[in-house]
Amino acid sequence: xxxxxxxxxxxxxxLVQAQFAPAAQAYVTSRxxxxxxxxxxxxELAALxxxxxxxxxxxxxxxxxxxxxxxxRQVIASDLTLAMLHAAxxxxxxxxxxxxxxxRCEAEHLPxxxxxxxxxxCRVAAHHFADVQAFVTGAAQALRVGGRxxxxxxxxxxxxxxxxFMDRFERWRDPSHVRAYSYRAWHSFCTTAGLExxxxxxxxxxxxxxxxxxxxxxxxVAEREALERWLLAAPARFREQFALTVEDGRVVSxxxxxxxxxxxxx
Amino acid sequence: xKGWLRLLGLVAFVGLGIVIFxxxxxxxxxxxxxxxxxTSLPGEGSRRVISPELLSILADPGDKGPxxxxxxxxxxxxxxxxxxxxxxxxxxxxxxMLLEEGEKNKDESLIQK
Numbered sequence: 001x002x003x004x005x006x007x008x009x010x011x012x013x014x015l016v017q018a019q020f021a022p023a024a025q026a027y028v029t030s031r032x033x034x035x036x037x038x039x040x041x042x043x044e045l046a047a048l049x050x051x052x053x054x055x056x057x058x059x060x061x062x063x064x065x066x067x068x069x070x071x072x073r074q075v076i077a078s079d080l081t082l083a084m085l086h087a088a089x090x091x092x093x094x095x096x097x098x099x100x101x102x103x104r105c106e107a108e109h110l111p112x113x114x115x116x117x118x119x120x121x122c123r124v125a126a127h128h129f130a131d132v133q134a135f136v137t138g139a140a141q142a143l144r145v146g147g148r149x150x151x152x153x154x155x156x157x158x159x160x161x162x163x164x165f166m167d168r169f170e171r172w173r174d175p176s177h178v179r180a181y182s183y184r185a186w187h188s189f190c191t192t193a194g195l196e197x198x199x200x201x202x203x204x205x206x207x208x209x210x211x212x213x214x215x216x217x218x219x220x221v222a223e224r225e226a227l228e229r230w231l232l233a234a235p236a237r238f239r240e241q242f243a244l245t246v247e248d249g250r251v252v253s254x255x256x257x258x259x260x261x262x263x264x265x266x
Numbered sequence: 267x268k269g270w271l272r273l274l275g276l277v278a279f280v281g282l283g284i285v286i287f288x289x290x291x292x293x294x295x296x297x298x299x300x301x302x303x304x305t306s307l308p309g310e311g312s313r314r315v316i317s318p319e320l321l322s323i324l325a326d327p328g329d330k331g332p333x334x335x336x337x338x339x340x341x342x343x344x345x346x347x348x349x350x351x352x353x354x355x356x357x358x359x360x361x362x363m364l365l366e367e368g369e370k371n372k373d374e375s376l377i378q379k
Contacts, residue, residue: 053323074319085360101320102360109327111354111363116323141330142323 038152038203038260039067042121045199045262046150048072052118055142057107057135058125062088062100064152068121069097078103078110108134112142119143121150124258127170127180133189136263140193143265149195152203154180155259165238166257172227174217186261195263203260207243207253314359316343326352327363336376344371348378 042064046052052072056065059077065088069075077092077100079085085102092100105111107122108131120139129135139149154170156179157163163182170177181189183200190197214224228251231244238244243255316335326333326347333345333354343356345363352368353376354361 053319055323074317076320076323082357082360082362086358099317101317103320103324103363104360105327105363106365109363109365111325111327111333111361112323112330113325113332114330116325 038123038205038258039063041203041260042123042150042152043067043071045260046071046119046121046148048119053116054119054121055103055110055112055117055139057110057120057122057139058128059088060084060123060125062092064121064123065100066092066095066097068119069100072119074099074101076101076103078105078107080104080106108138110135110138110142112138114141115144117142117144118147119150120147121152123150123152124154126151126153127178128176129178132179132181133192136189136195137193140190140195140265143195145265147265149190149261149263149265151186151261151263153258153261155202155257156180156182156185157257158182158184162238162241165234166242169227169231169242169254170256172223172230173214173219180257183259183261190261190263194265196266197261197263199260199262201260203258205256205258207245207255209253210251316356316359316361320361324361324363326350326368327365328352328368346373346376348376351375351377 046068048068048071050071050073053074054065054068054072054076056062056068056075056077059065059079061084062077065075065077069092077085077088079088082104085104089100089102092098103111107125107129110120120143122135122139126132126135136149143149154166154177157166163180166180170180186200187197210228214227219227231239231251231254232246232249234244243253245252245254321335324333324345325331326349329347329349331347331349333347335343335356336346337343345354345356345361346352347354347368351372351374352365353371353373354363354368355371356362
């Protein structure tokens with residue numbers, strides 16, 4: 001028997017796959033995902049020796065896997081959505097990386113043997129997970145002693161009003177967006193899983209270009225316009241926090257809040 | 267004498283032709299059972315297999331215990347949990363390690379007690 005929480009989890013999995021399967025190629029070519037400055041920074045923070053076995057969880061367009069592949073022994077790119085894995089594989093093979101492995105799995109149920117990985121990374125995806133604690137706990141189990149968990153994601157704000165505002169526009173645009181967790185929440189997830197957070201920093205990403213950002217996800221025109229009206233009507237404090245830019249009464253861009261977290265298995 | 271030599275040469279030529287024809291035919295028959303290449307580029311149509319590195323870290327997503335790669339009578343690959351009979355399909359070299367897939371394809375005859 002599936003309990004209520006389990007049913008919600010299944011609904012979310014279906015939603016994520018329905019959301020991303022048709023848009024798989026768009027995520028390969030998306031500037032935001034392909035060119036994010038966090039990629040190079042994450043590789044730097046991974047402190048690689050060249051002998052690592054790495055699992056890239058929720059690889060999407062495969063950009064994190066591609067960034068790591070030249071510097072490690074083995075990269076395994078995983079995703080819940082099969083179409084994403086095919087798109088990522090085509091992309092990486094076209095770039096000359098045909099030694100990367102691919103794996104379809106849920107982040108909350110990683111199919112990895114205990115102490116089999118040196119690095120688990122997850123870039124701009126954990127906000128889709130139904131149970132982040134389960135993901136972090138599974139990652140911790142799969143890591144060898146000294147192994148690292150690298151997270152790049154939306155980060156929740158400590159100010160509850162600002163956090164609620166950000167949560168509203170992110171979930172309005174993307175119903176599979178579950179939650180952006182604060183640094184404090186990430187510390188809690190890691191500590192509970194037996195990991196220690198050794199580093200965190202804000203990730204000053206490029207602002208969202210409103211038109212591209214809403215079209216890429218397949219948002220209906222009426223919803224895009226409703227979201228735009230809502231953003232335009234926001235109090236100044238919110239508009240400033242999220243760097244809302246407006247031209248001729250139309251939203252041009254706005255900025256989310258992102259960060260990087262590194263945790264280590266002691 | 268000259269005629270006999272010509273006839274002998276002709277017979278030898280035809281014999282050689284028959285030998286070459288049979289060798290080519292045998293090679294083609296043997297090649298039909300060749301194992302496909304391990305990896306391929308997209309669109310080449312040959313079969314992809316799981317890399318040994320990936321196999322070495324894979325476990326059941328539920329109990330995290332080892333899984334075994336088997337090939338069924340139709341040539342399809344599966345990753346099997348011998349403790350509960352869950353079978354996870356491998357599609358185009360990609361293991362589908364979802365619990366619901368393992369349960370859906372469960373085969374109790376594979377359980378080792």
